[in-house]
Amino acid sequence: xxxxxxxxxxxxxxxxxxxxxxxxxxxxxxxxxxxxxxxxxxxxxxxxxxxxxxxxxxxxxxxxxxxxxxxxxxxxxxxxxxxxxxxxxxxxxxxxxxxxxxxxxxxxxxxxxxxxxxxxxxxxxxxxxxxxxxxxxxxxxxxxxxxxxxxxxxxxxxxxxxxxxxxxxxxxxxxxxxxxxxxxxxxxxxxxxxxxxxxxxxxxxxxxxxxxxxxxxxxxxxxxxxxxxxxxxxxxxxxxxxxxxxxxxxxxxxxxxxxxxxxxxxxxxxxxxxxxxxxxxxxxxxxxxxxxxxxxxxxxxxxxxxxxxxxxxxxxxxxxxxxxxxxxxxxxxxxxxxxxxxxxxxxxxxxxxxxxxxxxxxxxxxxxxxxxxxxxxxxxxxxxxxxxxxxxxxxxxxxxxx
Amino acid sequence: xxxxxxxxxxxxxxxxxxxxxxxxxxxxxxxxxxxxxxxxxxxxxxxxxxxxxxxxxxxxxxxxxxxxxxxxxxxxxxxxxxxxxxxxxxxxxxxxxxxxxxxxxxxxxxxxxxxxxxxxxxxxxxxxxxxxxxxxxxxxxxxxxxxxxxxxxxxxxxxxxxxxxxxxxxxxxxxxxxxxxxxxxxxxxxxxxxxxxxxxxxxxxxxxxxxxxxxxxxxxxxxxxx
Numbered sequence: 312x313x314x315x316x317x318x319x320x321x322x323x324x325x326x327x328x329x330x331x332x333x334x335x336x337x338x339x340x341x342x343x344x345x346x347x348x349x350x351x352x353x354x355x356x357x358x359x360x361x362x363x364x365x366x367x368x369x370x371x372x373x374x375x376x377x378x379x380x381x382x383x384x385x386x387x388x389x390x391x392x393x394x395x396x397x398x399x400x401x402x403x404x405x406x407x408x409x410x411x412x413x414x415x416x417x418x419x420x421x422x423x424x425x426x427x428x429x430x431x432x433x434x435x436x437x438x439x440x441x442x443x444x445x446x447x448x449x450x451x452x453x454x455x456x457x458x459x460x461x462x463x464x465x466x467x468x469x470x471x472x473x474x475x476x477x478x479x480x481x482x483x484x485x486x487x488x489x490x491x492x493x494x495x496x497x498x499x500x501x502x503x504x505x506x507x508x509x510x511x512x513x514x515x516x517x518x519x520x521x522x523x524x525x526x527x528x529x530x531x532x533x534x535x536x537x538x539x540x541x542x543x544x545x546x547x548x549x550x551x552x553x554x555x556x557x558x559x560x561x562x563x564x565x566x567x568x569x570x571x572x573x574x575x576x577x578x579x580x581x582x583x584x585x586x587x588x589x590x591x592x593x594x595x596x597x598x599x600x601x602x603x604x605x606x607x608x609x610x611x612x613x614x615x616x617x618x619x620x621x622x623x624x625x626x627x628x629x630x631x632x633x634x635x636x637x638x639x640x641x642x643x644x645x646x647x648x649x650x651x652x653x654x655x656x657x658x659x660x661x662x663x664x665x666x667x668x669x670x671x672x673x674x675x676x677x678x679x680x681x682x683x684x685x686x687x688x689x690x691x692x693x694x695x696x697x698x699x700x701x702x703x704x705x706x707x708x709x710x711x712x713x
Numbered sequence: 714x715x716x717x718x719x720x721x722x723x724x725x726x727x728x729x730x731x732x733x734x735x736x737x738x739x740x741x742x743x744x745x746x747x748x749x750x751x752x753x754x755x756x757x758x759x760x761x762x763x764x765x766x767x768x769x770x771x772x773x774x775x776x777x778x779x780x781x782x783x784x785x786x787x788x789x790x791x792x793x794x795x796x797x798x799x800x801x802x803x804x805x806x807x808x809x810x811x812x813x814x815x816x817x818x819x820x821x822x823x824x825x826x827x828x829x830x831x832x833x834x835x836x837x838x839x840x841x842x843x844x845x846x847x848x849x850x851x852x853x854x855x856x857x858x859x860x861x862x863x864x865x866x867x868x869x870x871x872x873x874x875x876x877x878x879x880x881x882x883x884x885x886x887x888x889x890x891x892x893x894x895x896x897x898x899x900x901x902x903x904x905x906x907x908x909x910x911x912x913x914x915x916x917x918x919x920x921x922x923x924x925x926x927x928x929x930x931x932x933x934x935x936x937x938x939x
Binding site for chain 2: 312313316320323324326327618619621622623624625626627628629630631632706707710
């Protein structure tokens with residue numbers, strides 16, 4: 312028997328009981344679609360986080376005050392001390408390390424920003440000229456904070472893109488004055504739109520010199536120090552240097568935490584990767600269930616078509632051929648089912664992508680291949696037994712329909 | 714061309730051995746017209762299954778066209794059935810989802826014959842058996858006589874040397890039954906060996922050679938003068 316004839320005959324017998332066939336394919340395609348959509352979501356979440364970190368900067372090392380212990384309460388809390396804050400002098404001392412390319416001290420505060428009658432609450436970042444490069448930000452108009460004295464307290468500010476639009480509309484913003492808290496600042500530049508990164512909408516920020524911000528919020532501490540290492544390999548050295556310099560300056564107490572972007576990124580990557588696998592695995596169980604369904608349907612098909620099998624044997628079909636026919640049927644069922652499932656899954660991922668545009672929803676290639684292979688595999692595997700059963704039927708009793 | 718030598722066939726029912734065929738010795742030549750008669754349980758159906766290679770003897774030898782087919786494996790048996798034996802059943806055994814033409818084509822599909830040749834042979838046969846207009850009908854749209862003619866067309870499409878018919882008129886009214894019988898007898902002219910199993914004495918009497926069976930034994934084997 313030719314392959315095309317085998318397939319044609321098998322598809323004929325599938326079309327012979329359309330309801331059953333459609334239900335089977337539905338089960339199969341839902342299984343495949345579930346794997347595709349769920350892994351697409353997981354992968355989307357993973358990429359989202361990776362992108363967020365990438366937009367944060369490259370070769371980034373972050374210093375924050377306080378010591379994060381892996382377990383228990385920090386020793387400072389136990390003894391009634393609060394962690395010592397990181398000061399601008401601490402930041403300047405970091406220049407001793409040769410592995411550091413540049414760094415940007417960072418303060419964060421919130422103040423009301425007003426221009427004439429327009430007024431709103433904004434997040435104010437205090438930093439230096441280096442922030443632009445470290446954080447991969449770009450200017451739309453004007454200049455960023457000028458280089459020079461880190462202690463600079465001049466009354467200048469850089470607006471996030473949306474801030475500019477809200478306060479000035481289409482007017483020229485550079486050179487104009489705005490009121491921030493109790494001080495007046497001159498706008499020297501506007502950032503280009505950059506969307507969201509790490510939960511902070513850069514477009515809605517106002518950036519002022521770190522010295523001014525310390526005055527504005529009446530603090531001498533820093534929220535973070537962002538350090539860019541000279542290269543990827545230097546990250547480790549930077550971490551060590553930053554830690555030893557700050558520990559030394561803080562009288563030997565390890566009251567700062569130094570985290571690298573890579574470490575955080577890898578952790579997220581691992582967690583979300585595992586999550587995707589787990590979710591995909593759970594979805595794959597539905598495929599196994601679909602496989603069992605196929606076995607069930609094939610067994611029914613064998614029972615219903617006993618006479619036909621007997622006839623085929625009488626007409627000269629060897630057992631092997633009967634087995635191939637049932638294999639072909641199962642393969643067609645799971646093949647068409649998984650193609651439908653892929654279409655369904657991609658459509659679902661596309662729709663989710665439309666609803667959540669910031670999430671890069673895309674089923675990973677390995678999941679697509681795994682889902683299809685599992686579908687075909689279970690379909691064919693679970694048809695082995697029914698097919699063998701059909702092939703082993705005794706033609707005499709089969710013809711009698713017993 | 715067909716010879717059964719000391720063929721026995723026993724079935725195990727529960728813990729009892731039941732002999733369906735006891736020590737059968739029988740041989741046919743090409744082009745013979747044989748009827749096998751007997752009451753139910755006499756072993757005539759087992760005999761037909763044996764001749765059609767659907768059943769294997771428990772002991773004894775089966776020679777077909779001079780070759781021993783007793784110990785062939787499943788695939789070889791299937792091949793012999795495909796090429797040398799045609800079956801016609803009482804209940805037609807047409808595949809309900811296939812059209813008349815597709816049913817006739819089925820043995821050639823199993824034999825792996827190319828499509829064009831299949832179509833050509835089906836067309837000729839359908840024409841010969843007066844089924845040309847019914848070629849695209851499904852079995853449930855055909856009358857009993859038409860169904861049996863489709864079945865006969867299917868049994869002969871591979872040009873077998875033996876045609877085994879098990880009560881071919883059993884499900885038909887008398888007029889249609891005679892028609893079908895004449896069609897089968899017409900095949901004798903093409904040199905086919907026709908073996909007819911029936912319990913209808915009137916039909917059985919038409920055969921040139923009549924074998925009566927009882928309790929798995931051949932009771933009588935009469936050659937009629939033509």
